[in-house]
Amino acid sequence: MTPTPLDRLARATPPSMARRxxxxxxxxxxxxxxxPTIALLLAINIFPLIWTVRLSFTNFAANKPNAEVKWVGLRxxxxxxxxxxxxxxxxxxxxxxxxxxxxxxxxxxxxxxxINRKFKGNDLLTTxxxxxxxxxxxxxxxxxxxxxxxxxGLVNYMVELLTGTPxxxxxxxxxxxxxPWSIVIVDTWMWTPFVMLICLAGLRSIPDYIYEAxxxxxxxxxxxxxxxxxxxxxxxxxxxxxxxxxxxxKMFDMVTLLTGGGPGNETLLTSIDLKREAFEKWRTGYxxxxxxxxxxxVFGLASIYVKALNKVKxx
Amino acid sequence: xxxxxxxxxxxxxxxxxxxxxxxxxxxxxxWAAWDPANALVELSKDFEAQTGTKMNFxxxxxxxxxxxxxxxxxxxxxxxxxxxxxxxxxxxAAENGWYLKLNDFFAKESISMDDFAPATxxxxxxxxxxxxxxxxxxxxxxxxxxxxxxxWFARPExxxxxxxxxxxxxxxxxxxxxxxxxxxxxxxxxxxGKTVYGASIFTERGSEGITMGATNALYAFGFKYxxxxxxxxxxxxVNSPDAVAGLEFYKELYKTATPPGYDNAYMEQSLDxxxxxxxxxxxxxxxxxxxxxxxxxxxxxxxxxxxxxxxxVPASTLGGQGISVVANTDNMDGALAYIKxxxxxxxxxxxxxxxxxxxxxxxxxxxGFKDSAPFAxxxxxxxxxxxxxxxEPAYAQLLLAMQERLHNYVVADQGTAQEALDGLIKDWTEVxxxxxxx
Numbered sequence: 001m002t003p004t005p006l007d008r009l010a011r012a013t014p015p016s017m018a019r020r021x022x023x024x025x026x027x028x029x030x031x032x033x034x035x036p037t038i039a040l041l042l043a044i045n046i047f048p049l050i051w052t053v054r055l056s057f058t059n060f061a062a063n064k065p066n067a068e069v070k071w072v073g074l075r076x077x078x079x080x081x082x083x084x085x086x087x088x089x090x091x092x093x094x095x096x097x098x099x100x101x102x103x104x105x106x107x108x109x110x111x112x113x114x115i116n117r118k119f120k121g122n123d124l125l126t127t128x129x130x131x132x133x134x135x136x137x138x139x140x141x142x143x144x145x146x147x148x149x150x151x152x153g154l155v156n157y158m159v160e161l162l163t164g165t166p167x168x169x170x171x172x173x174x175x176x177x178x179x180p181w182s183i184v185i186v187d188t189w190m191w192t193p194f195v196m197l198i199c200l201a202g203l204r205s206i207p208d209y210i211y212e213a214x215x216x217x218x219x220x221x222x223x224x225x226x227x228x229x230x231x232x233x234x235x236x237x238x239x240x241x242x243x244x245x246x247x248x249x250k251m252f253d254m255v256t257l258l259t260g261g262g263p264g265n266e267t268l269l270t271s272i273d274l275k276r277e278a279f280e281k282w283r284t285g286y287x288x289x290x291x292x293x294x295x296x297x298v299f300g301l302a303s304i305y306v307k308a309l310n311k312v313k314x315x
Numbered sequence: 316x317x318x319x320x321x322x323x324x325x326x327x328x329x330x331x332x333x334x335x336x337x338x339x340x341x342x343x344x345x346w347a348a349w350d351p352a353n354a355l356v357e358l359s360k361d362f363e364a365q366t367g368t369k370m371n372f373x374x375x376x377x378x379x380x381x382x383x384x385x386x387x388x389x390x391x392x393x394x395x396x397x398x399x400x401x402x403x404x405x406x407x408a409a410e411n412g413w414y415l416k417l418n419d420f421f422a423k424e425s426i427s428m429d430d431f432a433p434a435t436x437x438x439x440x441x442x443x444x445x446x447x448x449x450x451x452x453x454x455x456x457x458x459x460x461x462x463x464x465x466x467w468f469a470r471p472e473x474x475x476x477x478x479x480x481x482x483x484x485x486x487x488x489x490x491x492x493x494x495x496x497x498x499x500x501x502x503x504x505x506x507x508g509k510t511v512y513g514a515s516i517f518t519e520r521g522s523e524g525i526t527m528g529a530t531n532a533l534y535a536f537g538f539k540y541x542x543x544x545x546x547x548x549x550x551x552x553v554n555s556p557d558a559v560a561g562l563e564f565y566k567e568l569y570k571t572a573t574p575p576g577y578d579n580a581y582m583e584q585s586l587d588x589x590x591x592x593x594x595x596x597x598x599x600x601x602x603x604x605x606x607x608x609x610x611x612x613x614x615x616x617x618x619x620x621x622x623x624x625x626x627x628v629p630a631s632t633l634g635g636q637g638i639s640v641v642a643n644t645d646n647m648d649g650a651l652a653y654i655k656x657x658x659x660x661x662x663x664x665x666x667x668x669x670x671x672x673x674x675x676x677x678x679x680x681x682x683g684f685k686d687s688a689p690f691a692x693x694x695x696x697x698x699x700x701x702x703x704x705x706x707e708p709a710y711a712q713l714l715l716a717m718q719e720r721l722h723n724y725v726v727a728d729q730g731t732a733q734e735a736l737d738g739l740i741k742d743w744t745e746v747x748x749x750x751x752x753x
Contacts, residue, residue, distance in 0.1 A: 059749070063385065063411065064410075065411065066411060148576075151574070151575055168575035171576040171578060173576070175578060175726055175728050256521075259579070260520045260521035260579060262520035262521075262578070262726065263578050264724075265723060265727070266727055276715060280711055281715055282389075283712070283749075
């Protein structure tokens with residue numbers, strides 16, 4: 001009989017170590033293996049979380065080490081939940097989330113569906129389409145700033161060419177209500193390929209015989225699409241939405257480079273606002289409460305969503 | 316053999332780690348990355364030659380300077396032995412023990428604050444404000460000033476068109492109203508076949524830009540932070556009719572006389588707009604003026620400078636910094652030796668000649684100072700009337716609140732000037748209440 005890797009490992013173990021291990025149960029050995037990981041998780045995940053919860057009930061400011069730390073109860077939470085500015089920031093984030101997910105799913109799925117066919121240059125086209133998601137968000141933010149520049153930017157130039165509206169008469173990142181849409185466009189440009197790739201994986205996982213059976217049953221292409229393609233790709237699509245939703249909820253770098261949250265607060269997302277509160281205004285207690293509220297929101301929404309995803313997968 | 320390899324590798328790692336660190340006798344000076352910092356590197360070579368101390372420099376771009384350095388100080392980092400920090404940091408730095416109090420050192424070394432311009436000592440060195448507690452030596456005087464295309468102003472056809480429209484000669488503006496008229500006159504004008512614009516001003520949202528720009532107008536219109544200094548009684552001062560008029564003025568300047576897409580601009584963008592020939596006038600810190608004057612395309616005979624025009628009062632927004640010793644430096648003696656060296660009149664004279672703005676009376680009161688550079692006289696005039704933002708320990712919160720209120724009103728068209736300033740009082744009151752000052 002060919003020795004298994006475990007057999008080989010057992011034979012290779014020095015006798016002294018084998019004697020020491022022999023007295024331990026499997027369960028103990030298992031715990032020994034996972035203990036470092038658990039310790040690490042406790043140190044870098046759980047402890048900071050508990051510490052943040054504690055800080056959220058105080059007036060602690062990290063830049064005032066000598067100041068007295070006072071227990072303020074729920075005051076930080078009350079101030080956040082009654083702050084119109086923070087609700088406006090939440091709305092801006094919701095707008096960004098909804099429209100980026102909408103466009104990325106729509107365009108990503110369409111691209112995947114088109115590219116799933118066999119044609120010449122398919123591989124090259126796929127590579128070209130996924131290029132944007134390989135770039136750094138910092139690079140993307142910077143070069144889209146130039147593309148949106150009213151006097152020399154390509155976007156304004158194209159608008160002038162197509163509509164006759166003078167290029168210098170409007171600013172994509174400036175006042176006038178275009179800025180929230182401009183950041184949606186950039187994020188969609190960058191991350192649609194990611195959704196496309198996941199959808200493509202979903203489309204390619206559908207066995208051909210299902211379509212062949214549908215053809216035999218004389219099902220139309222439209223019916224095949226709605227009764228085979230969409231249901232079978234849906235779990236993949238939902239997974240893509242989950243990934244992108246979580247990522248965009250904490251969007252910071254690209255939008256900071258594009259608009260810095262402006263003009264005014266038109267593109268002020270919660271992550272940018274939280275960073276300002278925590279590391280520019282140094283309201284550590286207040287920002288801890290802010291972070292906990294966001295954490296609970298994301299955790300709650302993600303839990304509901306994952307349950308829905310599991311139900312879809314079970315169907 | 317294996318043990319031998321291990322020992323050798325450990326020794327090499329140790330040597331590399333030690334070699335990677337700055338020597339304990341070296342000094343690291345931290346500042347913003349801009350023209351004067353390069354001049355200071357050159358100037359400091361004299362200090363290195365005299366003392367044998369190696370100088371290292373850590374320069375951070377302006378938009379990240381406050382974030383980076385305040386984090387460094389706050390975390391007790393040992394990156395900087397010396398720090399040329401912004402004037403507004405001094406309250407927090409003094410109260411949190413980040414900067415060394417220099418009174419004893421000044422007394423021991425006979426360094427007198429009377430040798431420096433009073434406005435700079437007040438702004439860059441003292442905390443509480445005006446008290447003789449010194450946490451910095453005035454290092455780099457600065458204010459928000461203006462420069463313009465002298466060659467465009469001098470063109471007969473432009474002169475004639477301006478006179479026809481406004482009934483006076485086109486010249487350096489003496490009031491904010493004149494400034495606006497000139498900027499509007501140039502807005503969209505064709506010069507040498509190219510469309511040019513009125514003025515580049517500060518509108519940046521993220522750090523301090525729009526506050527530094529708008530206060531240039533607000534101060535000139537009569538804006539005050541408090542009715543009674545030190546009482547935090549802001550109602551009627553921050554939102555006075557003069558302050559409202561000043562803010563409305565700044566918005567009009569932004570809306571009617573700046574280049575398109577100029578909604579998030581600070582120092583760099585202002586310089587770029589001027590150097591690329593887009594604007595007739597630009598605001599920026601005096602620190603950049605030597606570099607601008609030396610610019611081969613727009614400097615020399617093409618450019619001239621003027622102090623921020625008065626409206627009700629002569630006033631300019633204060634820039635500039637003092638040099639401080641970081642309290643937890645490992646090389647305290649070296650850092651203090653640098654301060655002592657830097658305070659000498661001959662070093663200060665050389666500092667000015669290399670592009671730094673000395674605050675030493677020996678330099679500023681020199682009879683030849685006014686004529687030593689085309690902007691020297693304007694600098695003196697500006698420094699005589701500077702006003703600074705709050706220098707409170709909570710300055711960052713106060714600043715960000717003003718950034719938000721001003722940008723919302725001026726750039727994003729939200730609400731009125733009165734509402735913006737009323738809202739600002741609300742924000743600032745909340746901050747001062749949290750600080751226990753109200």
